[in-house]
Amino acid sequence: MTDIDKRLAEIRERVEAATPGPWQYRETVFGARSTTVMAGSTQVGYFSVGQAMPTDAKFIAHSRSDIPFLLAELDKRQAAIDAVHRPHFEKTFGYDICVGCSAQWPCPTVQAVHTALEGGGA
Numbered sequence: 001m002t003d004i005d006k007r008l009a010e011i012r013e014r015v016e017a018a019t020p021g022p023w024q025y026r027e028t029v030f031g032a033r034s035t036t037v038m039a040g041s042t043q044v045g046y047f048s049v050g051q052a053m054p055t056d057a058k059f060i061a062h063s064r065s066d067i068p069f070l071l072a073e074l075d076k077r078q079a080a081i082d083a084v085h086r087p088h089f090e091k092t093f094g095y096d097i098c099v100g101c102s103a104q105w106p107c108p109t110v111q112a113v114h115t116a117l118e119g120g121g122a
């Protein structure tokens with residue numbers, strides 16, 4: 001398991017453990033301005049404006065839906081990468097030739113995937 005896989009697993013665990021969403025942001029005034037994050041009628045968090053800006057409370061509230069959305073999109077994109085990458089994953093036995101495209105191993109497809117995943121470019 002790579003460091004990225006480990007981090008993604010930790011994020012997924014936190015998503016699963018959190019109060020189900022969607023959450024929403026409410027600004028309230030009880031003597032001083034404050035913000036709350038609600039899951040239905042349940043208060044998930046309370047923030048004094050002095051401790052957290054309303055934009056932070058909005059970010060927290062939306063994270064309950066945004067993070068699962070991003071994880072689902074990440075899974076779809078990983079599946080697409082795997083589908084493209086899989087035929088190019090092996091080289092011909094005894095030769096440095098890609099099984100998927102017959103180019104010199106590692107072929108341009110494998111190089112592009114590895115470069116993108118390692119942050120080296122598109």
Ligand SMILES: [Zn+2]
Pocket residue numbers: 087088098099100101102103107108109110
């Ligand atoms: Zn190839």
